[in-house]
Amino acid sequence: MATVVVFGGTGYTGGNVVREATARGHRVVSVSRSEPQDPVAGVLYETGTVEQVAGRVIPGADAVVAALSPRGDMAGRLVDTYRDLARQSAAAGARYLQVGGYSSLRPAPGAPRFVEGDIPEQFRDEALEGEATRVLLAEEGPEALDWVFVSPAAAYGAWAAGERTGRYRVGEDVALVDEEGGSTISGGDFAAAIVDEIENPTRHRAHMSVAY
Numbered sequence: 001m002a003t004v005v006v007f008g009g010t011g012y013t014g015g016n017v018v019r020e021a022t023a024r025g026h027r028v029v030s031v032s033r034s035e036p037q038d039p040v041a042g043v044l045y046e047t048g049t050v051e052q053v054a055g056r057v058i059p060g061a062d063a064v065v066a067a068l069s070p071r072g073d074m075a076g077r078l079v080d081t082y083r084d085l086a087r088q089s090a091a092a093g094a095r096y097l098q099v100g101g102y103s104s105l106r107p108a109p110g111a112p113r114f115v116e117g118d119i120p121e122q123f124r125d126e127a128l129e130g131e132a133t134r135v136l137l138a139e140e141g142p143e144a145l146d147w148v149f150v151s152p153a154a155a156y157g158a159w160a161a162g163e164r165t166g167r168y169r170v171g172e173d174v175a176l177v178d179e180e181g182g183s184t185i186s187g188g189d190f191a192a193a194i195v196d197e198i199e200n201p202t203r204h205r206a207h208m209s210v211a212y
């Protein structure tokens with residue numbers, strides 16, 4: 001059993017990771033500013049900002065999952081917040097899995113990342129900030145930190161929750177395309193991939209994509 005601390009554990013991504021890790025018998029701590037609307041039995045919910053809570057929950061963690069979103073009053077604040085989480089995770093010897101976006105992937109090996117091309121305006125700010133959090137790990141990730149930057153498929157999010165099938169594929173920094181030419185992953189399967197990676201590490205200081 002591992003101790004898994006999920007920042008954003010009441011959100012879409014974090015909530016699924018909390019449910020998945022708890023169902024598998026891990027000790028799970030969720031951090032968010034608001035109380036959970038639908039608490040999961042057995043989870044320790046810590047209510048407060050990252051700044052208020054991180055210092056008391058990261059020491060003792062085996063894995064830290066960072067699943068905040070750069071929306072609302074967090075827009076423009078994710079890089080600094082994640083720099084701090086990365087530093088504290090390194091100091092605690094915890095594995096660090098940071099969730100980012102599809103746009104940080106490449107369409108083909110060696111090709112520019114999607115975020116370097118035209119991104120529809122409604123996604124642009126979030127895509128750029130997500131990419132900045134990837135660069136943070138790649139260029140400034142503390143040497144002692146065992147990090148993974150996890151990108152979901154294009155069709156991922158609360159608007160496309162889907163079903164947990166237990167089936168998914170993982171890749172590196174190139175987007176995976178399914179048999180129908182689509183890029184999709186359900187919330188449950190994305191969370192399963194993250195918890196599988198916590199239980200059986202396959203990547204270290206690397207970018208991981210998850211899709212069908």
Ligand SMILES: NC(=O)c1ccc[n+]([C@@H]2O[C@H](COP(=O)([O-])OP(=O)(O)OC[C@H]3O[C@@H](n4cnc5c(N)ncnc54)[C@H](OP(=O)(O)O)[C@@H]3O)[C@@H](O)[C@H]2O)c1
Nearest residue numbers: 008010011012013032033034049050068069101102156157
């Ligand atoms: N296809 C794609 O590329 C795609 C699609 C969706 C999401 N994503 C990415 O996945 C990540 C997670 O997104 P999501 O949609 O799952 O997020 P979300 O549903 O908006 O959840 C965010 C979580 O973070 C918590 N939070 C926010 N600021 C906080 C703070 N300062 N201190 C403590 N907790 C805080 C929120 O709770 P409180 O507000 O109560 O604090 C909530 O639990 C993001 O990086 C997003 O860009 C990518």
